[in-house]
Amino acid sequence: MRAQRPRSTLTLLGTLTTAVTLALGTAGPATAAERPVPVRHTAAAHGLTSGLTPVTELLAQRLLLADKVAAAKYGTDTPIDDPEREARILDDVRTRAAGLGLDPDAVAAVFRDQIEANKLVQRGLYARWDANPGERPTERPDLAKEVRPALDRITTRLLAALDDTERVRNLPSCGPRLVTAAGWSAYTHRLDGLHLKGLGRALPSVCAAP
Numbered sequence: 001m002r003a004q005r006p007r008s009t010l011t012l013l014g015t016l017t018t019a020v021t022l023a024l025g026t027a028g029p030a031t032a033a034e035r036p037v038p039v040r041h042t043a044a045a046h047g048l049t050s051g052l053t054p055v056t057e058l059l060a061q062r063l064l065l066a067d068k069v070a071a072a073k074y075g076t077d078t079p080i081d082d083p084e085r086e087a088r089i090l091d092d093v094r095t096r097a098a099g100l101g102l103d104p105d106a107v108a109a110v111f112r113d114q115i116e117a118n119k120l121v122q123r124g125l126y127a128r129w130d131a132n133p134g135e136r137p138t139e140r141p142d143l144a145k146e147v148r149p150a151l152d153r154i155t156t157r158l159l160a161a162l163d164d165t166e167r168v169r170n171l172p173s174c175g176p177r178l179v180t181a182a183g184w185s186a187y188t189h190r191l192d193g194l195h196l197k198g199l200g201r202a203l204p205s206v207c208a209a210p
Contacts, residue, residue, distance in 0.1 A: 051168040052181035052206070054161040059202045060185040062114055062154045063195055066121035068147045071137035073122070074129060078143070080122045086115050093159065100163045107162060109205035111155070117202035124194040166208075174207035 073080065090108045097107035129136040141147050168174060186199055 052165055052174070052177050053184060055158070055165055055206060056178070056181040056185040056199075057188075058154055058158045058161055059114065059117075059182070059206075060189045060191065060195075060199060062151065062158070063117055063121060063191075063198045063202060064189065065147060065150055065154070066118040066195075066198065067125065068141045068150075069118065069143070070122040070125040071139070072141045072143040072147055074126060074137065080119050080126070089115070089155070093155065096159055097162075100159065102159075102163060102166065103208075106205065106208060107159070110158075110162065113202050113205050114158075117198040120201050121194055121198040124197070128194075169206060170208045178203060178206055 070080075072078070090111060093111045094104035094108050097104045162169070168177065171177070182199055182203060186196060189195075191199060
């Protein structure tokens with residue numbers, strides 16, 4: 001089992017936020033309600049390929065689904081925290097990681113961060129909607145039939161991406177590469193401040209190197 005690393009990657013959020021602000025210019029990132037369709041250019045075309053964009057793209061996509069999770073739960077008895085489902089997800093990814101030859105605990109740590117990032121965004125949206133009733137969702141997505149299957153598809157793709165990027169994630173340069181990739185993904189998806197915080201929370205365990 002890999003030794004526990006300090007979660008210092010969270011300090012990369014400041015760098016990430018600065019980089020994204022510069023990329024977006026004075027207009028700033030869009031709010032969740034205003035977010036346009038992601039820019040359909042490749043990172044390579046802009047010289048931003050870091051080897052980790054397949055991972056950060058999936059992290060951003062999973063994070064954006066937090067909006068639908070929150071909309072499905074808001075105003076209901078369904079809590080944001082779901083320890084039983086979270087435990088099932090982590091058990092599942094451990095098993096699947098072992099089948100890929102990856103460290104099950106390391107992979108579970110990545111997914112634990114995704115779960116916590118998703119809940120961070122959900123709580124932020126709840127607070128926003130409580131304070132601004134006019135921004136509350138007008139439709140309730142089907143959590144079981146629509147949202148969770150989408151999350152499960154991203155889980156499968158993220159496991160494959162972690163497998164494909166294992167060499168890069170073990171390099172000492174993984175941290176800077178991760179910031180570059182995350183900055184690109186934040187830019188293409190026009191993440192607002194809340195989702196940027198969520199992306200920062202999603203990053204700490206991606207790099208295997210200390």
